[in-house]
Amino acid sequence: xxxxxxxxxxxxxxxxxxxxxxxxxxxxxxxxxxxxxxKSNQEFIRVFPFMPEKFDLVYFRQLLSGRWIPFVQQYIxxxxxxxxxxxxxxVFALGAAFVFARYRFRFSRLLYLLAISVILIPHQVIIVPLxxxxxxxxxxDNIFAVILPGTVSxxxxxxxxxxxxxxxxxxxxxxxxxxASEYQLLPIIYPLIRPGVLTYALIxxxxxxxxxxxxxxxxxxxxxxxxxxxxxxxxSANLRVGYALLMAGGTLTLIPTILFYLVVRRHFDSTLSQLxxx
Amino acid sequence: xxxxxVVTETKAAQxxxxxxxKRPPYLFLVPFFLFYCLFWVVxxxxxxxxxxxxxxxxxxxGLANYARVLSLSNTxxxxxxxxxxxxLVGTLITIIPAAFAxxxxxRNAYSRLQGxxxxxxxxxxxxxxIVMGLLFVYLFSGRYGLLNNVLLAPFGSPNLDWLKDPKLxxxxxxxxxxxxxxxxxxxxxxxxxxxxPQAYYDAARTEGANRFQIFRYVTVPLLRPILLFAxxxxxxxxxxLFSGAHAILGTGGGALESxxxxxxxxxxxxxxxxxxxxxxxxxxxxxxxPILVAAVWLFLRLKSSED
Numbered sequence: 001x002x003x004x005x006x007x008x009x010x011x012x013x014x015x016x017x018x019x020x021x022x023x024x025x026x027x028x029x030x031x032x033x034x035x036x037x038x039k040s041n042q043e044f045i046r047v048f049p050f051m052p053e054k055f056d057l058v059y060f061r062q063l064l065s066g067r068w069i070p071f072v073q074q075y076i077x078x079x080x081x082x083x084x085x086x087x088x089x090x091v092f093a094l095g096a097a098f099v100f101a102r103y104r105f106r107f108s109r110l111l112y113l114l115a116i117s118v119i120l121i122p123h124q125v126i127i128v129p130l131x132x133x134x135x136x137x138x139x140x141d142n143i144f145a146v147i148l149p150g151t152v153s154x155x156x157x158x159x160x161x162x163x164x165x166x167x168x169x170x171x172x173x174x175x176x177x178x179x180a181s182e183y184q185l186l187p188i189i190y191p192l193i194r195p196g197v198l199t200y201a202l203i204x205x206x207x208x209x210x211x212x213x214x215x216x217x218x219x220x221x222x223x224x225x226x227x228x229x230x231x232x233x234x235x236s237a238n239l240r241v242g243y244a245l246l247m248a249g250g251t252l253t254l255i256p257t258i259l260f261y262l263v264v265r266r267h268f269d270s271t272l273s274q275l276x277x278x
Numbered sequence: 279x280x281x282x283x284v285v286t287e288t289k290a291a292q293x294x295x296x297x298x299x300k301r302p303p304y305l306f307l308v309p310f311f312l313f314y315c316l317f318w319v320v321x322x323x324x325x326x327x328x329x330x331x332x333x334x335x336x337x338x339x340g341l342a343n344y345a346r347v348l349s350l351s352n353t354x355x356x357x358x359x360x361x362x363x364x365x366l367v368g369t370l371i372t373i374i375p376a377a378f379a380x381x382x383x384x385r386n387a388y389s390r391l392q393g394x395x396x397x398x399x400x401x402x403x404x405x406x407x408i409v410m411g412l413l414f415v416y417l418f419s420g421r422y423g424l425l426n427n428v429l430l431a432p433f434g435s436p437n438l439d440w441l442k443d444p445k446l447x448x449x450x451x452x453x454x455x456x457x458x459x460x461x462x463x464x465x466x467x468x469x470x471x472x473x474x475p476q477a478y479y480d481a482a483r484t485e486g487a488n489r490f491q492i493f494r495y496v497t498v499p500l501l502r503p504i505l506l507f508a509x510x511x512x513x514x515x516x517x518x519l520f521s522g523a524h525a526i527l528g529t530g531g532g533a534l535e536s537x538x539x540x541x542x543x544x545x546x547x548x549x550x551x552x553x554x555x556x557x558x559x560x561x562x563x564x565x566x567x568p569i570l571v572a573a574v575w576l577f578l579r580l581k582s583s584e585d
Contacts, residue, residue, distance in 0.1 A: 015386035016395075022380060023398035026461055029413050030401050045416070092313065095306035103302035115310065118318055119510060120570050124518040124541050128548045128560045129325030130317070149317040152310070155514065162503065182303040210406050212521040213541065217549060228408040232525055235412050243412075250409030257404040265397070272469030272504070 030254070037248035044243045059244040060252075071249060073223040074230045079256065081143055081215070081226060082208040085150040089208075090201045093156030098186045100157065101164035102172065112161070118154030124213050134218055145218040146226075150208055156200055163196030164189075166274055195267035196274070202264050206257050227253050329560035343561035355562060357535050358543040359569070361448060365539065366516035368452040369459070370509060376456070377463035377508070384468050396468070399461030410458065411525025415441065418450050418526075441526060444536035451537060454522050459515065463508045470504040471497070506578075513574060517566075520545065540566055 036044050037059055038052035063071050100112045123130055130149060139145040167189050175188045190197075212228035219225055231249045261268075332339050347355045380399065387395060402410075417424050418440035426438060440450045474497065482492045498505075520541040523531075529546045531538025540562070548559035 011386050012388055015383040016388050016391055019380065019383050019387050019395050019399075020391075023395055026402050026457065027398050029410065029417065029457070030405055033405075033409060033413060088313075092310040095308075096310040099302050099304070099306050103300070105302055108302075111307070111311075115314065117571075118314070119514055120574055121318075121322065121567055122514060122518050123318070124520065125544070125563050125566060125570075126318075126321050126325055126560075127541075127544060128556050128563065129321040129328050131548075132328065132556070133317075133321045133324055148313060152314050152318050155511070157310070158510070159507070162507075176300075182300055183305070186303075186306070206404060210408070210521070212408055212524075213518070213545070217545075228406055228521060231406070231412075232408045232521075235408075235525065246409065246412060250406055250412075253406045253409065254404060258401075261397075261400060261404060268465070269396075269469055269472075272466050273473030 033247045033250050033254075037244055037251045039244055039247075041242055041244075044247075059242065059248045063245050063248050063252075068245065069230045069234055070223045071227070071230065071252075074225050074227050075252070077143060077224050078209060078211075078226040078228075078253075081146050081150075081211065082205055082256075084147045085208040085211075086201050086205045088147065088151030089153040089156050089204050090197060092151055093153055093160050093200070094197060095186070097157050097160035098164055101161045102185075112157070115157045116154045118152055119158065120154075123149050123152075127213070127217060131217055140218065141220040141224065143219070143224055146211065146214045149214065150211070153204060156204065159200050159203075160193075160196065163193050163200075163271065163274070167192055195271040198264045198267045199271040202260055202268060205260055209253075209257055325560045325563065329557055329564055331557050333555045333557040339557075343557040344565065346558055347561050347565055354531075354535060354538065354543055355565075358531070358538045358540050359566075361531075361536065361538055362516060362519075362540045364448050365451055365455065365519065366513060368448070369455040369516060370512055372452070372456050373460050373463055373512060374505065374508060376460050377467050380460070380464040381468035381471055384464070385471060396465065399464055401461070402458050403462040405458070407458065407521040408525050410454065411522040414450070414454055414522070415526055442533055444532070444534040447527070447532045447537035451519075451523060451526070454526075455515070455519075458522075459512065463512075466504050466508050467501065470501045474500050509577065510574070513570075513577075517541070517570060 032050070035050060035052055038055050038057075043052060062068070066072065096115060100108065100115070134140055134145045139148075171189065171192075172185055175185055180188060210228055211226050212232065215224075215226040216229045219229075222230070227249060231246055231253070234249070235246050329343055330338060330340055332342075346352060384392060384395060425440070438446060440446045478496050478500070479492060482496050487495065518541055519539055523537055523539050523542055524545075526532075527537045527542075529542070529550050531542060531546075544559050544562050547562065548554050548556055
């Protein structure tokens, strides 16, 4: 008995140690970015000592002052783009996924396949016709040019359909007996699928928040650009600016995604384990 | 409490039968398909016209743009296709097994530390790829790069110039991809393992199955939906990958274009410099589409023939 318990403990300890080592490698660039937002260029290139000489907020202040790029406006613009896109994509996909998951009708299978084929031909691939079409609609340099295409999410359909399929049918039948119409069923089952919906929203928000390609092409006014576009142009245009400024920008960009993750992580974990089996 | 949902074949069939009776709430489909048509179908169809016109004169030139892309003297396209496929295969065959291993380790780790470890593994996915790209430039650079100086030099490795040597650019991009997505995929697989009822393992054990058999015939089949989702996500990522490569290599795609990816090529062809050619860039898109569809179809076929 004792040896078995010891083996178990050894296994536990080794697994934890290996994982912590992997975590160290995975988080190293992130920590480097954060500490580098306090470092001068000479300090940055040396990497070691890892900690900056002093934690002076001078680079953050410079970045936020708007002297190099209108960072505050860009941050707000990115936030609006990511938020609207996430809400739109989640709501639209939720409605369609409910129908695909719970009903069979003529062409339902075909419609489903058409919807998820967006995954195969993402907007990035058809960027040129999208660009000319956005121009014709008069949406060029409008943040909705980035928001609206992003609300069409094949991954959202795929993911939420799987989630809604897992709601027991009896529940829907009871609601029907109680007199609920087919349209009222979705609000009724919503509490059950909320973890899944939030999980999808998190995934979409992360991708939308980091959006770089579409804004680069569909937006023009500096104030409307997303932080990814802004930081990249800052990085390649003028190295006199100092790496610390870029790293400070990166550090500030990390905040919303981390917060969102921490808020919904409980749902995130429980949702994913439901996707096993069947 | 998590209650794993286990639906048997017959029950699933019953569910499908029951659902057919009622009139579906068709209006729920409207918002999605409205924007689907407006921002996906229309550009997709309009692009066909665009791809068959000369971008300067606007004249209809048939398939000339396609011929230009495919002609072997225009090697950029073939290179970009090769590089993207290389990246896709490279990330798929490393990330999924690595994430599987990490997820199995995570189940054995101290339960008190599991939450922290999951958070730390997830952090790379939360990093802006563009900043990551910029950081990796310094990480991989030949003279000052951390990778050479700290990790490889102690083993007597010569200074590798990752971002200048055409042979090393793609592995560098793959390392970037692995770093970014392994933790993310681990979360999926870990949660999936968590959802498998213990009774399945017990049953397999009483039947006399060994560890490998349990893994092969219980764990993997039950995780199929999750593995499929993870794989499709990585396919999607490979074909829209732009930021990292753009930040590291710029529009040129690196030495001998060995880091040039499809989306970067489309960008360069259409928007970069004075001679942006929309017709040719769109033609690239339409040549890619059937390749992508065929690749995923083949992939799904392979997956389903496994059982």
